[in-house]
Amino acid sequence: MNTIIIKNTILLFAFGAFSIAAMADDKSGPAKAAEDIAKYREMISDGNPAEFDEMRGEELWKKPGGPNNVSLEKCDLGKGAGVVKGVYAELPRYFPDTQRVQDLESRLLTCMTTLQGIPEKDITAKPFGSDNYQPAIESLVAYVVGQSKGIQMNVSLKHPKEKEAYEIGKRVFVYRAGPYDFACSTCHSQDDLRIRMQDLPNFNNKKSAQSAYVSWPAYRVSQGLFRSFQWRINDCLRQQRFPEPKYASDVTIALTMFMAKSANGAAYAGPGLKR
Amino acid sequence: MGNPMKIRASVKEGVTEVKVLMQHEMETGLRKDAEGKLVPAWHITEVKAQYNGRTVLEGQLGTAVSKNPYLVFRFKGGKPGEKVSVNWVDNKGDTRTDEAEIS
Numbered sequence: 001m002n003t004i005i006i007k008n009t010i011l012l013f014a015f016g017a018f019s020i021a022a023m024a025d026d027k028s029g030p031a032k033a034a035e036d037i038a039k040y041r042e043m044i045s046d047g048n049p050a051e052f053d054e055m056r057g058e059e060l061w062k063k064p065g066g067p068n069n070v071s072l073e074k075c076d077l078g079k080g081a082g083v084v085k086g087v088y089a090e091l092p093r094y095f096p097d098t099q100r101v102q103d104l105e106s107r108l109l110t111c112m113t114t115l116q117g118i119p120e121k122d123i124t125a126k127p128f129g130s131d132n133y134q135p136a137i138e139s140l141v142a143y144v145v146g147q148s149k150g151i152q153m154n155v156s157l158k159h160p161k162e163k164e165a166y167e168i169g170k171r172v173f174v175y176r177a178g179p180y181d182f183a184c185s186t187c188h189s190q191d192d193l194r195i196r197m198q199d200l201p202n203f204n205n206k207k208s209a210q211s212a213y214v215s216w217p218a219y220r221v222s223q224g225l226f227r228s229f230q231w232r233i234n235d236c237l238r239q240q241r242f243p244e245p246k247y248a249s250d251v252t253i254a255l256t257m258f259m260a261k262s263a264n265g266a267a268y269a270g271p272g273l274k275r
Numbered sequence: 276m277g278n279p280m281k282i283r284a285s286v287k288e289g290v291t292e293v294k295v296l297m298q299h300e301m302e303t304g305l306r307k308d309a310e311g312k313l314v315p316a317w318h319i320t321e322v323k324a325q326y327n328g329r330t331v332l333e334g335q336l337g338t339a340v341s342k343n344p345y346l347v348f349r350f351k352g353g354k355p356g357e358k359v360s361v362n363w364v365d366n367k368g369d370t371r372t373d374e375a376e377i378s
Contacts, residue, residue, distance in 0.1 A: 044345055131308070224342035
């Protein structure tokens with residue numbers, strides 16, 4: 001009698017395990033959603049409207065502008081004056097002329113103010129796009145990052161200031177604050193977390209950090225706009241209910257440095273396309 | 276005149292695949308701006324694709340289509356080097372035509 005009960009229990013367990021395995025195979029939940037989003041991305045990957053921003057950015061790069069009426073073709077983004085190819089894969093980096101670690105936006109800001117003579121506040125007052133408004137700096141970002149497509153991310157920490165920025169970024173990433181007591185790491189340090197339909201990258205996981213970083217900046221279909229990395233950070237901090245960061249400030253650059261370094265070794269794939 | 280389109284066309288086994296990315300605001304006319312005023316409707320109403328003077332696709336777009344519409348279609352025939360042209364008309368009467376070589 002006892003053996004029969006035991007046998008039945010074993011059978012029941014076996015059946016239970018089988019049905020769990022079967023459930024894991026049945027893609028109806030988040031796995032299916034992620035797969036569908038990936039399929040959707042593939043379908044529209046040939047038609048990324050960020051291309052229009054790249055075209056506009058190239059024009060803005062080459063056209064004389066600002067009070068000094070000069071183009072940005074003398075702008076040094078890290079690989080010498082006027083070099084655009086591959087620069088984004090090595091940003092942020094330390095620039096001896098400004099004695100700062102700079103990301104792409106901050107460097108463009110330097111060039112636009114020093115070369116073209118545009119007052120900084122004219123650019124930083126409204127640095128992000130909205131309906132029928134796409135600031136020059138955003139399109140310039142689209143053009144420059146597009147010129148690094150396929151190039152391996154290679155951010156250096158050789159200079160002490162670069163190392164310092166990285167260490168600060170790493171600490172800011174886990175710094176909890178604000179009314180919700182949130183840190184970047186609250187959402188971005190575990191696998192398989194989502195906000196609604198969006199998978200959240202885990203920056204403790206090399207692969208996840210790489211695929212996230214190389215797909216930004218990106219065109220957001222839901223907003224109908226191209227978005228720079230400064231925007232990405234600004235909006236993450238807004239969702240955390242942090243005070244709004246100053247455009248291209250040292251702390252945003254430090255955060256970018258931390259994330260860019262985590263992506264080293266992966267081929268840059270932007271401008272990306274996001275839902 | 277509207278902004279340029281991006282058109283890519285390639286032929287494979289006698290079927291030409293055309294990918295068109297249009298630049299257009301595609302305002303529905305239902306959205307309000309920051310002051311609470313309705314943003315007037317402004318969208319593509321008609322799309323027409325031609326190959327060798329023959330219409331291979333004709334359709335109507337409306338308010339349900341997103342900003343910067345992306346359209347993919349296939350037709351039988353087409354040879355490398357020949358041209359496909361795409362034209363759209365919007366509800367303000369604006370129009371744009373671009374063409375691409377089949378590869």
